[in-house]
Amino acid sequence: MTFKDDYILKMENLKVLAEEYNLEILDDKLSYIETLEAAKGKVEGYYVSILLDLRSYIVKINIDSEVDRNKVTDFMERLSGEIKDIRAAECRKNYIYMLLKDSGSRELTENIQKSIDRTIEFLKKENVKSSCAFCGDGESEIKATSVIKNEAEIDFICEKCHEDRVREMSENKERMKKIKENYFLGFIGALLGASIGGILWIVIGMLGFVASISVIAIIIGSLAGYTMLAKKMSLLGTFLYVIAAGTVMAGSHFIEVAFELKKSYKEQGVEIGFIESIKELADYTLNNSEIARDVWMDPYFIIAFVVILGAGFFIARITSRDSKGIYSIRRD
Numbered sequence: 001m002t003f004k005d006d007y008i009l010k011m012e013n014l015k016v017l018a019e020e021y022n023l024e025i026l027d028d029k030l031s032y033i034e035t036l037e038a039a040k041g042k043v044e045g046y047y048v049s050i051l052l053d054l055r056s057y058i059v060k061i062n063i064d065s066e067v068d069r070n071k072v073t074d075f076m077e078r079l080s081g082e083i084k085d086i087r088a089a090e091c092r093k094n095y096i097y098m099l100l101k102d103s104g105s106r107e108l109t110e111n112i113q114k115s116i117d118r119t120i121e122f123l124k125k126e127n128v129k130s131s132c133a134f135c136g137d138g139e140s141e142i143k144a145t146s147v148i149k150n151e152a153e154i155d156f157i158c159e160k161c162h163e164d165r166v167r168e169m170s171e172n173k174e175r176m177k178k179i180k181e182n183y184f185l186g187f188i189g190a191l192l193g194a195s196i197g198g199i200l201w202i203v204i205g206m207l208g209f210v211a212s213i214s215v216i217a218i219i220i221g222s223l224a225g226y227t228m229l230a231k232k233m234s235l236l237g238t239f240l241y242v243i244a245a246g247t248v249m250a251g252s253h254f255i256e257v258a259f260e261l262k263k264s265y266k267e268q269g270v271e272i273g274f275i276e277s278i279k280e281l282a283d284y285t286l287n288n289s290e291i292a293r294d295v296w297m298d299p300y301f302i303i304a305f306v307v308i309l310g311a312g313f314f315i316a317r318i319t320s321r322d323s324k325g326i327y328s329i330r331r332d
Helices: 003-021 069-082 108-125 159-178 183-206 211-230 235-267 274-287 289-296 299-323
Strands: 024-029 035-043 046-053 056-062 086-092 095-101 142-148 153-158 328-331
Touching (some): 003 024, 003 035, 003 108, 024 142, 035 153, 046 108, 046 142, 046 153, 056 108, 069 086, 069 095, 153 159, 159 328, 183 235, 211 235, 235 274, 235 289, 235 299, 274 289
Antiparallel strands (some): 024 035, 046 056, 056 095, 086 095, 142 153, 142 328
8 A cells, every 4th residue: 555545545534533523624734744634623512633643543632620630541541451543542731632553453443433432421421521722721712723843733722822832833933043053063963873773784784684674773863863963954954964874874784794705704714804804895896896786786775775865854854844943833
């Protein structure tokens, strides 16, 4: 199933749920990366939202500030044990948060319905009302505030909490504008962070497994290292991050092949040191195009490099937008 097919299926599930509870469908985009797909409205007097988040559905149901949190927590633990698709269930501020993972189960939509129905049934039994998701105020007018940034959010909140949310995001945007990106330290951080994954690459290769699976660790390490030392990431920072991750990956792959060369010599009864094996491999690749092709055109290495350029750039692009405080917010 392609990403597009998977997205269409999830939107169909969301539409089924929206029709079941007479909810409004939201399908907004800030960019190709930042999107919001959700259903929102009232179910039996309770403010409910269902947000599509990659391979998960996030369900929020507002409660009031007077509720006995221990009773709610106990109920959510029991519900999580009964419904297998629930991966997280807890009280946050003044709303119940449920994360249901799409595990490919045919009963997923039914389980989301069951989660909502059972929770509302419990809340009604406990005489719990539905108030502002943030402050718990049940007297003020409550509307849905939806935010699109790296991670989309939707909450039913009062006007005061909405204004606080807008101010908080605006202040964050201004704060990010004032932060100077340190390209040099960021690049050093990216190299150091990627090196953790690079070491893992070498170790996995020495153990005889496909070392390229550690490219994910290289990506995450490089990204974390850059943003930690540079403070934020721009388009130039993205370029430097990709160079750092690619350089570490290439170096790790070369060292892995050097170990294989050393092992090959040993099998032939010839002992050479690790440094010598690196020198010999370097000499071979520089003077023999066939060997150079075997080393650098290894299919697993090529796939890993594509992942660096593709997935790595995708993640870095998200961070770049976040560093500028780019967001969209609306009030319904």
